[in-house]
Amino acid sequence: MTNIQWPRVGTQFMTFAFDFPEMASRLDACSPEELDQLDFGVIGFDANTEVNQYNAFESQAAGLSPQRVLGQPLFTNVAPCMNNFMVAQRFDDALEQNVALDETIDYVLTLRMRPVKVALRLLSTPGSATRYVLVKRQPK
Structure with a gap:
């Protein structure tokens, strides 16, 4: 788990984790420096x-x-191994259906590396400017 903490709920802080509820809106509120603190x-x-x-x-x-990734199309230039169904x-x-997406799938990344087992969390919210792929590597 990471050190990013959200506002208090009662007397406890909520900790930012891969499976955090309402993750897309939480990520929308993060600065680049806060995103860099995450362990996924x-x-x-x-x-x-x-x-x-x-x-x-x-x-x-x-x-x-x-510098190599920002501004590039995700599914064609950065991660074509994710350009699938x-x-x-x-x-x-x-x-297309104007619905929220929040799904976690087991996946194997294969581009530019030997196959790596990961969990991908796919996040999209209608009306939001940013959609997300979260990548959690499996322990070796």
Whole structure:
């Protein structure tokens, strides 16, 4: 778990974790520095699938610098291994149906690396400018 803490609920802070409820709205409120403190990958992208958020954890784990990723289309230039019915199509369907998307799937990343088992959390909220793919690497 990370050190980012949200406002008090009673006498306790809520801790920011991969499975945190209402994650998309929480990420929308984070600064780039706060995103860099997370212990899982965060890739934010716009309606044209251009990456506009890319945190330090994901950069280090994937071996891709933010300068190489930011502004690039996620599903064609950055992560074409996610350009399929399991990931990209779910975002397209949610956008077309104007419904929220919050699904976690087991996945294997294969581009530019040997296969890596991950959990992907796919987040999209109608009316929000940014959609998210969260990447949690499985322990070795």
